[in-house]
Amino acid sequence: MTPTKALSPELLQTCLDIRHRTDRLNLAGGPGAHRVALLNPEALLHAVGEQPDGTYDDPTWATLSLQRQQELAVQLAEMLKMLIDAAAADGPSDPHHIMSAAYASNGQILVWVLVGLVMVVQLLFVIGGRWEEATGxxxxxxxxxxxxxxxxxxxxxxxxxxxxxxxxxxxxxxxxxxxxxxxxxxxxxxxxxxxxxxxxxxxxTVNEAKVLQMVALLGGLGGALHYLTSLVAYVGNRQLRRSWLAYYLASPVLGAGLAPAVYLLVRLGVLNPSGGNTAANLNLFGIYAFAVLTGLFSRVALDKLSEVFGTMFRTDTGKKDSLGGEDGKGGTAGKD
The missing domain is CATH 1.20.58 (Methane Monooxygenase Hydroxylase; Chain G, domain 1)
Structure with a gap:
């Protein structure tokens, strides 16, 4: 067999796909761009004969031996596969996709910070307006x-x-x-x-509805504080990714939803007042502090809820009431 004088349509398409995915990953930045730098597809494309304008009219390919052409064909296929894997591991290759690994832009950062500040201020005003009636x-x-x-x-x-x-x-x-x-x-x-x-x-008079509303509001405040503090911390570390937007926006809502659940558990297991179970007998300030902390550390609260749920519904498979012993000599039923 003799070497081919030009790239086959299949190899040409592979080269174009490699160039497209390389540019996408470099534009998205982050781990994907770092992976591209390690793979170095530029050198492989240059060996094939890629021109600065992206064409492949250079006679480089025709000067290669058949063995070298076959080696490059295998390397091109492997390179394309590795770039596809890199893009899949690093999210969509589209830099405009919300799950892209691209960093947040200046405008996005300013909007996110402004939204966080507005949420905190509004929640503080609402909580302040209801504080007296929620605490008596x-x-x-x-x-x-x-x-x-x-x-x-x-x-x-x-x-x-x-x-x-x-x-x-x-x-x-x-x-x-x-x-x-x-x-x-x-x-x-x-x-x-x-x-x-x-x-x-x-x-x-403080009733259950007022307490539950205040717990949810304070949980939302804790979530908003977590949103804002984490956001500015990652901006300061120059690591804020655009794909984190959904997590940050959900933090206040998650805190407001988790706080009532934690309130019920805390009231049942920790704050069990001897004076009765009405809202007037509860340590309201302790409950409200738990609500803020639940929103501020929602991940810890979720882990604790998971632990409580697992403990409540855990089945002990180690204890068996069997008439026959494991050694086949019979059980201990009826023995003194």
């Missing part, structure tokens, strides 16, 4: 006001009874009639004031 911080003041209003109502009632007795003794006395009417109005006003303070006190 003003319940002590309202209870004191309600006690004062109740005492005033009792005093007014006694004054009314006294005025009524005096007026009943002398029903024709205009002064006593006026005092009775005044005492009656005072009782009505005192009762209205007491009902108003009682309504405020009832509204300030």
């Amino acid at each position: 911080a003003d319940r002590g003041v309202l209870m004191a006001n309600s006690t004062v209003a109740l005492n005033n109502a009792k005093t007014s009632q006694l004054a009314l009874e006294k005025a009524l007795s005096a007026f009943a003794a002398e029903p024709g006395d205009a002064t006593l009639r006026q005092e009775f009417s005044k005492a009656k109005g005072g009782v009505e006003a005192a009762h209205a004031a007491f009902e108003a303070t009682k309504s405020l006190l009832d509204a300030a």
